[in-house]
Amino acid sequence: MGIKLKFEPRVRVSKSFELFVMLSSILMALLVFAMFMFLSGKDALSAYKTMFLWAFMRKVGLEGTLVKFVPLSIIGLGLVLAFKMKLWNIGGEGQFYLGAMASTLLALFLFPNLDSFVLIPLIVFAGFLAGGFWSSIAGVLRAYLGADEIVVTLMLNYIATLWSDYLVYGSWKDPAGFGFPMTAIFPESAKLPVLWGKVHVGVFSPIILSLLLKILLDRTKWGYEIRVIGDNPDVALCAGMNIKKNTILTMFLSGGMAGLAGAIYIMGVQHRLQHAFSPGYGYTAIIVAWLSRLNPIAVLLVSFFLSGIFVGCEILQVIMKLPISVIYIFQGVLFFCVLVGEVFIRYKISLVR
Amino acid sequence: MLEAIFMAAIRAGTPLLYATLGEIFAERSGVLNLGLEGLMLAGALMGFVVSHITSSAWLGVLGALLIGGVLSLVYAFLTITMRVNQVVAGLALTMLGAGLSGYYGQAFIGKTASQFSPIYIPFFSDIPFIGKVLFSHDPLVYLSYVLVPLSWFYIFKTRWGMNLRAVGEDPKTADTVGISVFKIRYLYVILGGMLTAVGGAYLSLAYTSMWIENMTAGRGWIAVALVIFSAWNPLRALLASYFFGGVASLQLRIQAMGVAISSHLLMMLPYALTIVVLSLISSEAMRKRIGAPTALMKPYSREERE
Numbered sequence: 001m002g003i004k005l006k007f008e009p010r011v012r013v014s015k016s017f018e019l020f021v022m023l024s025s026i027l028m029a030l031l032v033f034a035m036f037m038f039l040s041g042k043d044a045l046s047a048y049k050t051m052f053l054w055a056f057m058r059k060v061g062l063e064g065t066l067v068k069f070v071p072l073s074i075i076g077l078g079l080v081l082a083f084k085m086k087l088w089n090i091g092g093e094g095q096f097y098l099g100a101m102a103s104t105l106l107a108l109f110l111f112p113n114l115d116s117f118v119l120i121p122l123i124v125f126a127g128f129l130a131g132g133f134w135s136s137i138a139g140v141l142r143a144y145l146g147a148d149e150i151v152v153t154l155m156l157n158y159i160a161t162l163w164s165d166y167l168v169y170g171s172w173k174d175p176a177g178f179g180f181p182m183t184a185i186f187p188e189s190a191k192l193p194v195l196w197g198k199v200h201v202g203v204f205s206p207i208i209l210s211l212l213l214k215i216l217l218d219r220t221k222w223g224y225e226i227r228v229i230g231d232n233p234d235v236a237l238c239a240g241m242n243i244k245k246n247t248i249l250t251m252f253l254s255g256g257m258a259g260l261a262g263a264i265y266i267m268g269v270q271h272r273l274q275h276a277f278s279p280g281y282g283y284t285a286i287i288v289a290w291l292s293r294l295n296p297i298a299v300l301l302v303s304f305f306l307s308g309i310f311v312g313c314e315i316l317q318v319i320m321k322l323p324i325s326v327i328y329i330f331q332g333v334l335f336f337c338v339l340v341g342e343v344f345i346r347y348k349i350s351l352v353r
Numbered sequence: 354m355l356e357a358i359f360m361a362a363i364r365a366g367t368p369l370l371y372a373t374l375g376e377i378f379a380e381r382s383g384v385l386n387l388g389l390e391g392l393m394l395a396g397a398l399m400g401f402v403v404s405h406i407t408s409s410a411w412l413g414v415l416g417a418l419l420i421g422g423v424l425s426l427v428y429a430f431l432t433i434t435m436r437v438n439q440v441v442a443g444l445a446l447t448m449l450g451a452g453l454s455g456y457y458g459q460a461f462i463g464k465t466a467s468q469f470s471p472i473y474i475p476f477f478s479d480i481p482f483i484g485k486v487l488f489s490h491d492p493l494v495y496l497s498y499v500l501v502p503l504s505w506f507y508i509f510k511t512r513w514g515m516n517l518r519a520v521g522e523d524p525k526t527a528d529t530v531g532i533s534v535f536k537i538r539y540l541y542v543i544l545g546g547m548l549t550a551v552g553g554a555y556l557s558l559a560y561t562s563m564w565i566e567n568m569t570a571g572r573g574w575i576a577v578a579l580v581i582f583s584a585w586n587p588l589r590a591l592l593a594s595y596f597f598g599g600v601a602s603l604q605l606r607i608q609a610m611g612v613a614i615s616s617h618l619l620m621m622l623p624y625a626l627t628i629v630v631l632s633l634i635s636s637e638a639m640r641k642r643i644g645a646p647t648a649l650m651k652p653y654s655r656e657e658r659e
Binding site: 005012055088137139141145146147148150151152154155156160162163165166169170212218283286290323325326327328330331333335336339340342346347 | 357389391401427431434435436437438440441442444445446448450451452453455456459467479566570571575577578581617618620624625627629631632633635
């Protein structure tokens with residue numbers, strides 16, 4: 001073992017250096033992914049060109065990007081909150097489903113005749129509560145019994161998707177739906193107003209939420225508490241902070257955001273609950289939160305970019321006959337590159353003999 | 354009837370058992386590998402593909418061992434050398450495993466591959482009840498019968514096992530007495546990944562006998578919980594895995610009997626049970642009593658004090 005890596009923790013890291021490293025990580029991921037495409041006999045350069053042109057420059061593609069941007073960024077914001085406290089909420093997917101299911105319950109079965117002025121806020125609130133309820137299960141089990149929230153939230157994801165399937169294959173199935181596993185279409189009063197093409201008014205919600213979260217984290221005592229608990233639970237305990245209460249509250253809000261995303265997504269885009277309606281937003285949101293280095297404003301940019309990649313991969317599926325699973329490969333690669341990038345931010349690494 | 358249930362529990366529990374055993378080795382060395390789901394998927398596909406091409410299920414297992422080893426080498430490099438957060442790196446590994454297996458697996462959907470089939474063992478298979486329950490299985494199940502006590506003996510009764518536990522408990526002291534923390538962690542993370550991948554291969558080469566995208570259906574995550582239930586002990590891992598296998602197969606049996614419960618609800622059972630058991634066993638006092646490795650999830654470096 002002649003050469004060794006030496007890690008020196010960095011004392012101060014400038015914002016621009018952080019940005020530089022994160023951008024390099026993305027570039028690295030694009031390079032690795034290009035190599036992968038090259039090995040599968042595809043022309044990576046033209047694939048990238050197609051992807052980016054379609055996802056960001058063409059009207060239909062950009063619509064798709066914006067439509068995916070909304071749920072991805074809102075779930076991502078919720079995860080940022082939990083991750084700040086080092087609570088590993090991996091259950092964004094399940095909480096997203098719960099929000100969508102609660103919305104469907106209200107829109108189709110409880111209040112189909114309400115006016116949209118009342119119905120839409122009501123659904124948003126219900127979605128928030130439903131998602132929050134789902135993540136609170138993990139929060140309570142973590143706070144009082146010490147159950148690992150990673151495993152619990154993940155198990156809850158499987159249960160939520162099965163629950164949703166139980167409904168759309170069973171009692172909620174649209175009688176006029178030719179047997180497809182989906183509910184009937186929502187009444188007009190439960191559809192979000194459209195701005196342009198498929199883009200609905202919900203597109204502003206991530207921006208508002210990210211500002212709110214930014215203020216909450218940086219300017220309030222509670223935000224400070226969360227960070228202290230996350231960084232150093234012993235200090236937090238000594239300072240008299242209530243870790244149990246904060247664990248449950250943070251998990252509730254984090255899942256609530258995902259549930260809210262579910263409500264907005266289903267009212268804005270799908271207008272019905274159906275089998276496998278999410279292409280894994282809850283999982284991609286984990287990358288969003290990490291890549292934005294838990295910065296609420298960065299979440300917006302990162303989720304816009306990743307939504308574009310999503311949409312770009314969809315077009316590759318059509319044009320180059322690439323299966324959609326390439327998106328998960330790209331996500332995995334990107335995730336690894338970001339993690340390595342992060343090491344360079346935290347440590348100064350040098351080779352020593 | 355009871356015979357059939359126990360037999361099915363062992364069959365359904367075997368993929369969980371391999372993954373749990375593998376993770377016990379990794380965690381005993383102080384590294385939490387949350388990428389089990391991805392490793393299992395990669396192993397399931399690789400095993401299937403190699404068996405499809407070579408018509409040898411054993412070569413399929415070899416393929417799974419290889420891919421499990423390679424992927425966990427990457428994981429080991431990131432978490433041990435680069436000190437990347439183990440939770441997030443595990444998630445990344447799962448995504449990568451799911452993506453790669455989904456991509457390369459497309460061409461193998463609906464194909465057939467050489468399979469493992471039950472083997473009759475003279476005398477043992479003839480014992481009433483036990484013969485049917487324990488000795489009417491395929492070679493991979495028999496192999497796991499051998500691996501479990503062997504792993505237990507290795508971890509608790511040998512010098513190497515002691516070194517492994519020392520690194521997971523107190524890496525600093527282990528280092529002082531001349532045990533290479535890095536080498537040991539690399540070794541067992543890779544070994545663990547290989548065993549986990551065999552668990553995946555069991556699914557595609559013996560259990561369902563075909564390749565289906567995302568066929569592990571959360572088993573890797575259940576195995577993460579099973580490691581805790583089994584208190585990082587291979588013997589208990591066997592019981593825990595068969596118990597969960599039993600619940601999973603009971604669900605199929607209830608459906609087959611035509612009980613009027615939605616299959617979707619029944620399918621929730623193993624996941625819900627995981628949450629319940631995990632909650633019962635997780636309190637700090639309990640964890641101490643059952644002996645969680647103290648240095649779990651803590652990267653090690655000589656210069657730094659964590």
